[in-house]
Amino acid sequence: MNFLSISKKYYLESVFTPTKSAKLNYIERPEIEISVTRALKIPGNQVILYGHSGGGKTTLIRNILEKQKRNYIVTSCIIGTTVNELIINAFDKLNPYYTSESNYKSSYKISSTLKASYFKIESNLSTETSEEVSHRQVRVLPVQLTFERLANFLGAAECVWVIEDFHKVDDTEKQKLSDIMKAFIDIANDYEKVKIVAIGAVASAREVVSYSPDIKLRIAEIPVPLLNENEIREIITNGSRLLNVSFEENLIRDTIFYSNSLGSLTHQLCYSHCEQMGIEKTSRKNIKIGNNVLKKSIEGYVSQKSDTFQQKLDRALKQRKAKFENVKLILSAVIHLKKDEVTYNEILNKIKQWEPEYPQSNLTVYLKPLTTNENEEILRHDENSGKYSFSDPFFKAFCAMALERIEGEQTIEINIKELISRLESIIGERK
Ligand SMILES: Nc1ncnc2c1ncn2[C@@H]1O[C@H](COP(=O)(O)OP(=O)(O)O)[C@@H](O)[C@H]1O
Ligand SMILES: [Mg+2]
Structure with missing residues (x-):
């Protein structure tokens, strides 16, 4: 640790910036x-x-x-x-x-x-x-x-x-x-x-x-590719240096895992890890932060996002009956495949298990918009591997619960406490 970086004080909100461009902690x-x-x-x-x-x-x-x-x-x-x-x-x-x-x-x-x-x-x-x-x-x-x-x-x-x-x-x-x-x-x-x-x-x-x-x-x-694992790690470790805290290695690893290449998630989780330990600015003494803060940070993110998640899912599903049915099937298939990344054919085969007559053209038509900005990239489409995955793993967990409870064409409001208690098993399959 170099002396200069400790002698200067930085505020937590200028080091971890989930909603702004990183400046101080730019990698x-x-x-x-x-x-x-x-x-x-x-x-x-x-x-x-x-x-x-x-x-x-x-x-x-x-x-x-x-x-x-x-x-x-x-x-x-x-x-x-x-x-x-x-x-x-x-x-x-x-x-x-x-x-x-x-x-x-x-x-x-x-x-x-x-x-x-x-x-x-x-x-x-x-x-x-x-x-x-x-x-x-x-x-x-x-x-x-x-x-x-x-x-x-x-x-x-x-x-x-x-x-x-x-x-x-x-x-x-x-x-x-x-x-x-x-x-x-x-x-x-x-x-x-x-x-x-x-x-x-x-x-x-x-x-x-x-x-x-x-x-x-x-x-x-x-x-501009998504941030890779090393870059995400650097956001975490560089930020912790600026604040004079040390994250335990397993906390770092889990934070990288849940960030899913999204810098905003990394900044958000790290902000919350520090906040829980009462760190508002660069600490005078080095403070160790263990993996026990992770659960609360995740809960904080999910509850803060619950309205946004609900709106995002509603926007993707609603408007027309055909759209509702198709989007519901596609998202459910991606979730039920219980894998991080899935191919077009895997999605199709899964849907056919439920609806043998399902026309492939429907999948083509309704899958694409889920990967574009129109739906805030609910699904990420990797052009090189051709595979699809949820961009935000927490939104995936949210959908897993919400889609189970659709009645008619109404999505039932999700109880956040219940979602949080099921979160681990729902996201767990990625590990
Ligand atoms: N090189 C980087 N170093 C540190 N944080 C970064 C870096 N790139 C992006 N971020 C963080 O990731 C989040 C998303 O970045 P942003 O530039 O808004 O992405 P985009 O414009 O591609 O949607 C922001 O919170 C930002 O602070
Ligand atoms: Mg931008």
């Missing part, structure tokens, strides 16, 4: 950082990062941009976000860069003409009325604010534009997104540092690029 991922850094360096190159939810895309790009001292703004998409909204949002976020040139990591100089043009558009935007689009108030994009113009504004501020969750943009808008990327490729002749980094769900990269073959060559599509 470097050299291989992928090299490819992202290379892609960011080349002028005119646009970047798409894609991968499973929870794989660390947001955390990775933020840490790389900070390390490289790049200026950047982040715009997040929600379902139904239009490209016009993205442009306005980015324009708003640029305001501080136009108000002061001195506070930023990379220094830049904006001409007075460009500044004047920025503020003119800004005043138009604030006086312009909004219009109603599908029950939301949306600001009208001033005619002068084209995406080429936005690229100019960003370029002069030497700013990278991070667009989070672009897969949520409607298909009809994706063509425009592709046009915007083209504008950013072209603007590199004038401004070398400007570029878009678009972040999307697993297998979403093609959605944008496929529209225009001419821009394909200038776009680096980089997959």
